[in-house]
Amino acid sequence: MTQPLPTAIIGAGPIGLAAAAHLLARGETPIILEAGPEAAASVRQWGHVRLFSPWSYLTDAPARALLEERGWVAPPDQDYPSGAELVERYLEPLSRHPRIAPHLHLERRVTGVARLGFDKMKTQGRENAPFVLTTAGPHGPERFLARAVIDASGTWRTPNPLGASGVAAAGEKQAAERLFYGIPDVLGAQRERYAGQHTLVVGSGHSAMNALLDLVQLAAQAPGTRVTWALRRANPDSVYGGGANDQLSERGALGQRLRHAVDAGLLNVRSGFRADTVEQQGAQLSVHSGAQRIDRVDRIIVATGFRPDLEMLRELRLDLDPATESPRALAPLIDPNVHSCGTVRPHGALELQQPEPGFYIVGMKSYGRAPTFLMLTGYEQVRSVVAELTGDRVAARDVQLVLPETGVCSVDSGGGCCAATPAGVSLEDFSLPASDPPPFTRVD
Ligand SMILES: Cc1cc2nc3c(=O)[nH]c(=O)nc-3n(C[C@H](O)[C@H](O)[C@H](O)COP(=O)(O)OP(=O)(O)OC[C@H]3O[C@@H](n4cnc5c(N)ncnc54)[C@H](O)[C@@H]3O)c2cc1C
Structure with a gap:
């Protein structure tokens, strides 16, 4: 193999695209595998819904920097877009940006992620093996190699059933x-x-x-x-x-x-x-x-919530909370059983790390079954994860996000969630490298 392997991103939603922008900003190559026929396929499905966050909370700093290179003008900070407007004015232009588009592979639904040549049981030499991602779609089955994997596939495609026990109610399928x-x-x-x-x-x-x-x-x-x-x-x-x-x-x-x-x-x-x-x-x-x-x-x-698709991750060694199905360290911050604030204290690569080095679950999926995810959380997650993956441990640990409070805190889990903090966020500035990164590696 002559080219360094890329970092694979599963899903071209707001957080997957932001992860790509962060990787590019650090001179790395992303390869984005998206199940839908267009980027932001899930947001498009709720395009008619108006977001409750204004624009100032919906865009990511390096993504904005990429867009501004091409004369993009940010929508007014205080306006509330619909899902469709979020796609039209931000996500679509980002996905079509000449630095991102060559790395975006549409209609590739990831069905499996594994270590090449190592099933889940095999330990010796495991961490040196590249990841292999298997995809399905109109192009037929394909395989892609990657040095690291950022799973930003959301939970929209795997809704909870009607049955209150978490399994389909009797007669649910027939109806x-x-x-x-x-x-x-x-x-x-x-x-x-x-x-x-x-x-x-x-x-x-x-x-x-x-x-x-x-x-x-x-x-x-x-x-x-x-x-x-x-x-x-x-x-x-x-x-x-x-x-x-x-x-x-x-x-x-x-x-x-x-x-x-x-x-x-x-x-x-x-x-x-x-x-x-x-x-x-x-x-x-x-x-x-x-x-x-x-x-x-x-x-x-x-409208009973969503759950993460863990089937495609079966061959990876994961450490997830048994209730929320989020990375274990994140669970005490977001579990609605113990945390009513609807927001979380800052977290990043450290809390999201898995026993499988180089593999991270970010975005909506990182919250597992917990419902309170905000885009800003995901943008800070990928900033930290990409810093970690590129060896910048100081930036990876320096998580800075302050999220808007819901105003309904009844339990303080000890994480300081309920303190009256000003709404706002401080994200680092990134300068973009001039040259394009090398192409991805694909194994058919
Ligand atoms: C109706 C609604 C309103 C919301 N309003 C707000 C708001 O106002 N403010 C806020 O901060 N947050 C809001 N959220 C929460 C959250 O920020 C959004 O859901 C956001 O879209 C999550 O981004 P994501 O990139 O993690 O996941 P998604 O947007 O779900 O993107 C995941 C992408 O991965 C793709 N994908 C899925 N599975 C695979 C696979 N196996 N292989 C390849 N690709 C795959 C999907 O097609 C999709 O494009 C809202 C959510 C919903 C549902």
Whole structure:
């Protein structure tokens, strides 16, 4: 092998693309393997949703530096883009940048990551073997070699099921045609499916809130539209968030808008509901939680959260928290069972490291099943991870992020999460090397 191997990035979402920009800024070669036909494939699927973070929290410093080289003008800091605008004004131009585009391989879904010639059991010489990534897609199976791997594949493609136990509810698969996992565009492209129908939304996070508020708006326009919200918690008051105390005002406002809609009787609320069975009821569905039932449902929106795809990582040695499925050291900072703040103290390569040297899980996937990930967190993660991978241990350890507080802290895990800290972030400046890095190595 004559060329040094590249660092592979799985996923061209906001964090994967930022990782590429950080690698380029340090004179390294990325190779980005993206499952979708375009970069930011997951964000495109929720393009109709307005973000609760303003632009000032949504872009990464070296990525901006790359774009500015080509005359990019940053959107106004205080504006709140939709997912589609985030793609159009930032992620798409970044993915098409001449320094990034040659390294971006679309329609390559990574199905396996391993050490070349070493299955999980083999130890002797393991750390010197390159990584081999197997992909699937219209190009057929391919293999790519890499010196390090940054898994930024998110969790959007692996939603949790309707069943409250984490496995599919009885009848869930049979009812698939009437179920939607995520946030459908009920006021736009999918309006016809929901107008005049009775929709049950299951879940209590931001996705559920977005779906419920859109449906309430649809109900005001389309006669016969009914909305029911089912959540496991006994009291919906605990999900509305920090309101005016949230340092991200739009995140706080989301919960408050939902509270007003509930108080105004614009939707039915079924708290303490743990879906276990979906039954056909004539042309409609009936959803059960033990002896409780919600009848005459036409559509179900499953907004019960997401989980990381760990199947593709089976041949790697991982150390994940048994509850959150995040890197173990990160779990105490983000586990909603012990940490209610919705934000985390700064962390980087040290907390994200795995028993497999050179392999890191970053971005949304690094939070495993925990729901509170913010893009800024991911940008700081990849800054630190790339510094570590390029031997700059000082920069890798110097994590600097301060995230906006949710205003709903009830438990201080000892990490200082609940101190009143100013919102803001300090990211290092990077200068970009003039020459393009060498091409990637591929093994067919
Ligand atoms: C509706 C919604 C609103 C949000 N709003 C905010 C907000 O306002 N502020 C904020 O900070 N955060 C917000 N987030 C949280 C988070 O910042 C985003 O989800 C963000 O997109 C996460 O970036 P990511 O790069 O980690 O993952 P993703 O954006 O999910 O990108 C992962 C990429 O990997 C690809 N991929 C997946 N599997 C594979 C595979 N096996 N092989 C190859 N490629 C693969 C996907 O196609 C995708 O392009 C929001 C999330 C959602 C869902």
